[in-house]
Amino acid sequence: MLSVKWIRENIDVVRDSLKKRRAKADLDSFLRWDEERRKCAKEGDELKYLQNKKSKEIGKLKKEGKDIGDLVNEMQELAGKIKNLERKKKEYESKVNNFLLNLPNRLHPDVPWDENEEVKRWGKIPEFDFSVKDHQRIGEDLGILDFKAGAKVTGSGFVVCKGLGARLERALINFMLDLHIEQGYEEVLPPFMTNTSSTIGTAQLPKFREELYKCEKDDYYLVPTAEVPVTNLHREEILKEKQLPICYTAYTPCFRREAGAYGKKIQGMIRVHQFNKVELVKFTTPETSYEELEKLLQDAEEVLKRLKLPYRVVKLCGEELGFAASFGYDIEVWLPSQERWLEISTCSNFESYQSRRASIRYREESTGKTRYVHTLNGSGLAVGRCVVAILENFQDREGRVHIPEVLWPYMDGVRIIGKNS
């Protein structure tokens, strides 16, 4: 979230950010609540000052064995007033707080206005001299993806990978993790459920409750991304400046309800309720976060480069940028069956939005003061969609799929998935 003080002093920036996002918030009410809150705090402080002073006197008088009857009556009245003011203050405080939790991050000035902006393309879009199949057809024909089984075991929007399909998924996870370790990230295998505090910390709650699967009995949420458990590793901590940047990579499955997201272009494995993802998460100083974002983006891109999948990078516009992000890129991989780009990674800088919510700070060496870290993350990459891209881009006339060379060691040497392999 944003700091109240900062909002108060930069109200125009907040308004502009909201406009760019095409989002709305009742800033005027917020400012009023904040003012009331401060008024109560000030009055309360003055009374408490009196209370502290007098109650010390009482202690002294009592020791001397003097009568304190009148003074105590006066104090009871004072205590009552303080209690009322505190109650009022808390009401305004919770209004302010609730508002802050539902207010999106402010945008970096470089965020484009109306449309995503392409900043880079890599690889050659494949040309086929036969009619291409979509991943769903390929997967089912080869017997490696089973949507019917997923629907039976759980429901629609779940898929079962079988045989070399399952193996491919697992190979990709291992390949990605190994690559990111080589790039300097520390591997983490976090819990796949998080508690309420963690889920608020990274801003999935309170606003995106509908997107989450919840275990009602325990108040735990299935993770929609590894970002949640991994960022919260350092919740309510004060880190040392020397430790930064901290870079983690983590594999988790991701669970998303995708409420109301059904549509034409998202059949098969492109949008499902459970998918695998390898995530990159960084904690940095405010001064280095944008540098680190560029590196993080490159680290994610490297996955596609090594797989030899054509992709492009776009700078996200205000409307498409995530609620908690200040600035971000999407990496999009080529999808032959639909002849379009498919989002396969989002790399974002949250600046201090998450760290303020989750209270993740560091002590600055030069001043000894605590400051909020900047948090960043990006998919490196969405594994299911990577399988989709491999099946489609590397299909041949016979309906077989050629496995990228970097994955051979992870596939026990299997180079082609065909009907009988």
Place this chain on the structure above:
RNA sequence: GGAGGGGUGUCCGAAUAGGCAAGGAGCCGGUCUUGAAAACCGGUGAAGGGCAUAGCGCCUGUCUGGGUUCGAGUCCCAGCCCCUCCGCCA
């Protein structure tokens, strides 16, 4: 699931109702040293927020939320988390 113990700063840890929430480690500086370590001396260090401001300062703050009290780290109630033992279990 049952029984017991615990939660105080960056870390360890004292304070069981009446006073700036000890002390130590750490960190920074110095003395000593060829250099470092050790030792010694000094300093720093309690989140976060609000108010005041030339400057000193004031309020809040001991896991969270309530309560008792003139006054709560300390007493009472509820909750969360951690540890030990027992039970169950892959």
